Amino acid sequence: MEEVQKVIVESSNIVFFGGAGTSTESGIPDFRSADGLYHAGSGQQYAPEQILSRDFFMSHMAAFYTFYKTKMLYPEAKPNRAHLALAELERRGQLRGIVTQNIDGLHQLAGSRNVLELHGSVLRNYCMSCKAEYPLETIMASADDIPRCEKCQGFIKPDVVLYQESLDMEVLEQAASLITQADVLIVAGTSLTVQPAAGLVRLYEGNRLIIINRDPTPMDHLANARLGGNIGDVLHELVN
Structure with a gap:
């Protein structure tokens, strides 16, 4: 030392x-340690690595956001x-x-x-259609299963790099x-x-x-x- x-x-x-x-x-929590996210029960029928992929986001967006909001976001940290x-x-x-x-x-x-x-960062989010930007608060406050753009009703995606991206x-x-x-x-x-x-x-x-x-x-x-x-x-x- x-x-x-x-x-x-x-x-x-x-x-x-x-x-x-x-x-x-x-x-x-981290991802790969013994008590990390990948070794904890997700409450989902899919593995965390699968949920956090581009393909899963595009095909199961509601399930992605359920996992994302409960396991990936810690706004009080x-x-x-x-x-x-x-x-x-x-x-x-x-x-x-x-x-x-x-x-x-x-x-x-x-x-x-x-x-x-x-x-990337959970603090940045954007509309996949018109590219309008949104803060984390928009994701947390969304009552819908899938957050949508206020301007064009497009889907909002977190500005984080998913698997396959x-x-x-x-x-x-x-x-x-x-x-x-x-x-x-x-x-x-x-x-x-x-x-x-x-x-x-x-x-x-x-x-x-x-x-x-x-x-x-x-x-x-x-x-x-x-x-x-x-x-x-x-x-x-x-x-x-």
């Missing part, structure tokens, strides 16, 4: 790459110590950017400004550029199994790769330091 703290203190070009584990301390520590690093001029697989918007709520959301290439390129140029890369709360997002970590060419994760990852052997424990506790200690 002391060696990693020294690395953090001396760097002004840190990039953070995070996944669902970054937000579990805010009460948002607040940033935890991990989010706050990263915002503090950015405020100090040490953190150049955050690349996140999360869709909860908690990094921005904590005060981080340069956040690249690989998988491609990532935003502009966001992906910006993330690749950040990671390639980083002096220090901190990876936390991700299984590093989802592609192409996880492949971004392999673009890092430096010798200060820090992985913070409760469970082992396929890239632990590439890390210069690996720290266990709660991500919020570890980041708080590293920053403060």
